[in-house]
Amino acid sequence: MKKWLTASLVTMLVLLSACGSGSGDSASGDGGNAEDKVTLTLWNIWTDPSPQNEANLAQVEKFMEEHPDIIIEQQSIPHDQYKVKLKTQAAGNELPDLMQVWPGSELSPLVSGGLLQPIDDIVGNWDGLVSDAQLRDYGIDGSQYAIPAAQTVTGMIYYDKDILAEAGYEEFPKTYEEFKQLITDLRSNDIIPITLGNKAQWILQSTYISAIGDRMTGSDFLSNVVAGEASFTDERFVKAVGVIQELAEMNAFNEDFNAIDNIQHRVLFTSGEAAMMIDGAWSLGSLKEQAPEGMNIGIAKFPTIEGGDGNPEAVPAVVGTGIAINSDLEGAELEAAKEFLKGFYTEDLFKAYLEAGVVPAANVEAPEGVDPLVQRVAELSSGELSPVYDSVLSAQVISTLNSGLQEVTLGTKTPEELAEDLQAEIEK
Template sequence: MATKWVKTGLAASIASVLALSAAGCGSSGAGNQASSGSNTGTSSPGNNANKEPVTLSIMYNWTSPNVDNGIYKDRIKQFQAENPDIKIEEEGVPSEQYRTKLRTLAAGKKLPDMFVLFPGVEMDPLVSGGVLLPIDDIMGTWKGMLPDDALAGFKSDGKQYAVPTKQTFVDIVYYNKELLAKVGYAEFPKTYSDLIELIKKLKAAGITPLALGNKDRWPLQSSWMSAIADRFTGSDFLYKVNKGEAKYTDPEFVKALGVIEEFTKLDAFNSDMNTMDVVQVQDYFMQGKAAIHITSSTIDSKFRHDNPKGDNIGVALFPSVEGGKGDPKKSAGVVQYGIGLNAKLEGSKKEAAYKFLQYFYGKELYQTLMTKGIVVPARVEMPSGANKYLKEMMELTSKGTAPVFDSVALIPVKDVFENGLQAITTKQKTAEQVAKDMQAAQDKAK
């Protein structure tokens, strides 16, 4: 099920949204469903005056200045304003610490009432541990608005545990058109060999080719290697590894690691890549200090829509590699952010949590995200104020979806991978050594 979702689900969902945007207001059926869903369970403050107050806790990783994070927190405030009988106690945990804290709290059965939940392999242990509450009772709220493929990542054994806010494509190549033009390129290279030539020309011209902020270690693993590895191995590789049908030491994966090794030998990255964080590197790129940056589609609003020089920034996908098994038209994508509910919730707290989810994931959320250029999984009409770059992003990412490494790989392997990639960039380990370390972690975890 998960493999089918990763391969086809996101692209199918994008196609649905593109069709709705073309149809405009003519798609009244989906709009009516969405509208009724967004208001389900809400009521005016006056109707709640005599209700016993309920307090719910929520933990999330919406601490960075990403535009959608602000939208989510505003949504919580709006809900409380309309439902004064329900108080939401918020705890923000930085992304680099969030997963570890979530796992620790789950292991100790001390989860908050509500918490940001990641799909697939990261959700599975919470399901098997019995700490998640299914939300099947309220799934009718999103009938006709959220397609099955968009929900599949948060579904296990026929039960639904969350719904997503957005579709994130982690591997978008952003490039500075002016800097590429200085070395004779009108567009981003279509092949890896041409990319290497571009990097060499940029270096010769005194321009830093690649901007990387890997202080928190996950960007190189998730944004860069999800795309690079897929070009060499194909989209089934990670699933085969988990089934014991392939190994991280297989030649195609070692070649993928070799790309980071080659970039390092060419001195393609900024020298402070391992001390610069994700926000700092975004600013570094926007200031024209490097020609190319790979990051999430969520950053499109910052890079282009809210940037006076946004038209100077182009978007592309990582190019094809000679002899590679992957499809260069695919983008590595995953649905986010589900909000999971603690299995201990009951009575008025459970009802309040259901009410919150029904409000939070309303049509208005998805349309607000679209105005900021964020790709959503919902079948809602394109709002009139939609970001002008949104359709371009949706077209770019609609031709197939590759897996995001950390949404499929085992958690111990991910940790070894991140450390290994950093070791490659500091010339302390080779691609072959990192591949062996990863396979050893895989064997131990199984």
């Protein structure tokens, strides 16, 4: 709360200082005349007092201290209200100078409506810090519109190193065939190989098929399907669904995997009943709180699948929000807005994210004291990123996929039938 008040007071004091200099004389220590200052409005969703939001607010304050000629007037709006307001104001072309935006389907209409300013001329500022894979979701038709701050890996394998060692595995399997042998060995030791809570259906889609599908099809597959240049009936996708079917048939999961949720499945892992859990980075905080002291947790990518066309090093991930510039800005205001982006998305901010337990959309060395699991996820996601299905496909297609994957694990639908259902849905 203190930082929120500080941010507001800093802005108010600077404005009052400017108003009090009616004679045009330079205010003491302000670095210039009031008329030389540029004021920019920024809408954001940093209303909750989380460590990540505190880092964001502190970064804005730091920027204004280092750039006394640029004033950032912030309006923090709760998430759900913000999304409604952004759409409403966009329709009337009444957007702020700077605004938080989301990638994909939420960014596209703002770009197609000509409401956002491309930042191609400054994107080189982040060379070596933010990778092309991390920038990709904010690029449309060859132009870049924002820099992502954080990213969420949705599909990786958490595993109990001690349980695997007892089964004879000092290292995590590199290939899918080795992975299946591990599952067999764990079952013979009366250990649940993989805990799964798919009651809400989305887990198999977001964490499983987003990783396994990419191993088989490659990262261009989904965009090609959406463009009508590829089909879900492609043999590679059918085989990817077949991997999930095979895992279910070989008893890799807990018996009630379609009756419990992803919170309950985490308990099976932290209690030692299950050796592995395929889940996203959102479980990091809960694992830190729930895992017993001394639990030796490792994190791995899904193993390489022989015959697949995808990059075996890729991990499925989605980037978080970015800050975009209003296309109406020009001259000094536009230059100030670009300067703000360069001063906001810095190595210091990304390191602060790591310290807050958030994986940044950047490749930075972790400061001392960063949680080892957060650091490991950051390492895994520093290379190639693959698309997450529900960030690319429509809600209707995702609904068909979610329920269909559950049916495949129950044995009531084949991978081929699900592929046909999906293709029929996307062609509607």
